[in-house]
Amino acid sequence: xxxxxxxxxxxxxxxxxxxxxxxxxxxxxxxxxxxxxxxxxxxxxxxxxxxxxxxxxxxxxxxxxxxxxxxxxxxxxxxxxxxxxxxxxxxxxxxxxxxxxxxxxxxxxxxxxxxxxxxxxxxxxxxxxxxxxxxxxxxxxxxxxxxxxxxxxxxxxxxxxxxxxxxxxxxxxxxxxxxxxxxxxxxxxxxxxxxxxxxxxxxxxxxxxxxxxxxxxxxxxxxxxxxxxxxxxxxxxxxxxxxxxxxxxxxxxxxxxxxxxxxxxxxxxxxxxxxxxxxxxxxxxxxxxxxxxxxxxxxxxxx
Numbered sequence: 615x616x617x618x619x620x621x622x623x624x625x626x627x628x629x630x631x632x633x634x635x636x637x638x639x640x641x642x643x644x645x646x647x648x649x650x651x652x653x654x655x656x657x658x659x660x661x662x663x664x665x666x667x668x669x670x671x672x673x674x675x676x677x678x679x680x681x682x683x684x685x686x687x688x689x690x691x692x693x694x695x696x697x698x699x700x701x702x703x704x705x706x707x708x709x710x711x712x713x714x715x716x717x718x719x720x721x722x723x724x725x726x727x728x729x730x731x732x733x734x735x736x737x738x739x740x741x742x743x744x745x746x747x748x749x750x751x752x753x754x755x756x757x758x759x760x761x762x763x764x765x766x767x768x769x770x771x772x773x774x775x776x777x778x779x780x781x782x783x784x785x786x787x788x789x790x791x792x793x794x795x796x797x798x799x800x801x802x803x804x805x806x807x808x809x810x811x812x813x814x815x816x817x818x819x820x821x822x823x824x825x826x827x828x829x830x831x832x833x834x835x836x837x838x839x840x841x842x843x844x845x846x847x848x849x850x851x852x853x854x855x856x857x858x859x860x861x862x863x864x865x866x867x868x869x870x871x872x873x874x875x876x877x878x879x880x881x882x883x884x885x886x887x888x889x890x891x892x893x894x895x896x897x898x899x900x901x902x903x904x905x906x907x908x909x910x911x912x913x914x915x916x917x
Contacts (some may be wrong), residue, residue: 617813617867617870618813618816618817618867620866620870621863621866621867622863622867624738624862625859625860625862625863625866626859626863628722628725628726628862628866629855629858629859629862631725631834633725634722634725634858635703635716636859637721637722637858638718638854638855639715640717640718640852641710641713641717641718641854642847642850642851642854644713645706645709645710645713645850645853645854646846646847646850648709649706649846649850650846653901657698657740657835660698661695661698662735664694664697664698665694665808668694669851672722675848676780682799685783687827688797693910694909702867704739704757704760704849706849706853707825707853708753708756708757708784708852708859710853710854711753711784711789711857712749712855713854714789714854714857714858715788715789715792715857715861716746716748716749716862717794717863718782718793718854718858719789719792719856719861719865722858722862723793723796723797723835723861723865723869724796725916726865726866726869727797727865729875730866730869730870730871730887731797731869733867734797734872734873734876735797735870735876736796736797737797737799737802738793738795738796738797739794739795739798739799739800739801739802739803740791740792740794740796740800741795744795745792745795747789747880748787748791749788749791750793751757752784752788753784753788754807756783756784757780757782759780759783760780761778763776763777773781773847776806777820777822777844778819778822778823778825779819780820780822781818781821781822781825782815782818782820782823783815783818783819784818784821785817785818785821785825785857785860786814786815786817786818786864787818789818789860789861790817790818790858790864790868791803791806791863792824792861792864793800793861793865793867793868794806794868794872797872798868798872800851802872802875802876805875806868806871806872806875807883809871809875810867810871813867814864815861816868817859817863817864817867817906820854821859823882824854824856824859824860825856825857827901859865868915
């Protein structure tokens, strides 16, 4: 718990550094260009398709009639944009996470290592290719879990639990791996994951709940279309900052845990080395006595 809280406050303090803020603009620009480009070409088509699907449903038409009877007919205008926005939000979240992991996490981990752990040996247990494959595999599993769990979202408490848990698991898998890829060996990384999995998963889940905040801005953009162009980059930048904070949290926690693991390993090996040195010293001390010549100065043959 002490390590968790210590790494949390350190990560929070690092977020206001100019270097971290500057790094956050690169994923923002890439995501903004992608979102605006896809929105320009496919937004109207997506809205028309959703509206057509809603109008073709007899159940939805009955709901419209009921809403009009109680004076809430304006909800019909915003439902289609909300559906499109909430449908693309998981894609935006995943792409933001992957871009932060690719473009920011190595630099942020290096920043933490330079300032707090300059003597920590780099064993490079994870290459760029292995990190990419790990991230893509984890993302695929998270998206499958997200799709499978959608029917459970209709149960009111579960919609507040399942998505953050899935995003948290994905954040933990991707960012914890990248935070240790440069400094830990593969064996050390597996050992740290085994020992600290509940705490690492907890960091990811908290990041998942923080990631729900920008979704409120997306919803607001659907209600106030005039401000949507401003709210869109703000929401994406918040996603970027949240995942950057999570990267720093994982880096502080992971490198501190790695340093403690190596200190523990060195301490455990110290008695073995001392025992080996003692045995060697004893051999050196006893060897001259065993090989000492006869005190009489004459050999056995001369007697």
